Amino acid sequence: MKIGELAKSLGVSTDTLRYYEQHNLLTPSSRSESGYRMYNQVQQKQVQFILRAKDVGFSLKEIYELLQISIDKHQHSCEEVKGITLQKLALVRARITELQRFEQSLSKLALRCCGGTESADFCSILTVLEDVDGTDN
Structure with missing residues (x-):
């Protein structure tokens, strides 16, 4: 799905998703031939994780750390x-x-x-x- 579709499905703006990308919290799964950011269920779940972590008060730095642990759970x-x-x-x-x-x-x-x-x-x-x-x- 494109960035706009992901944003709509999660109730956030595309600017929010780009902000998360700038802070290394989110990476598109790929880019289309025309350069559109493409996302899948993995990134959708990551953004849900980010939003829940943000809701309980974690900072972006803390969310980054938690995401890294979440991605590679068996190493933590x-x-x-x-x-x-x-x-x-x-x-x-x-x-x-x-x-x-x-x-x-x-x-x-x-x-x-x-x-x-x-x-x-x-x-x-x-x-x-x-x-x-x-x-x-």
């Missing part, structure tokens, strides 16, 4: 796959912690401000953000 172990997954989980947990800290800080800032229609000359949020020495927490 579950330990490798789990290691990649646990590394990603640790990053996600760290990001959640960071976002919770942001939420707490923003909540404190919002509580300090009256939110009225008066001039922002004395806005407590701006005052805290402008505090150069960080003493007004």
Whole structure:
């Protein structure tokens, strides 16, 4: 099938498929005599794999690693796959912690401000953000 047919069957754009090709996640099975990229079921399954991996938060680099393992499973172990997954989980947990800290800080800032229609000359949020020495927490 041509790139447009593959894209339509998977609900993605042809640009997405070309992007995956540029990042070595996808390679056409062949090219037609007129130069069209041709794909088969193997590439269709690879794109489905990429999309599922992307949906659970893996980066393109991580997806590339997982795809390489998936393509040559007998040369790899579950330990490798789990290691990649646990590394990603640790990053996600760290990001959640960071976002919770942001939420707490923003909540404190919002509580300090009256939110009225008066001039922002004395806005407590701006005052805290402008505090150069960080003493007004």
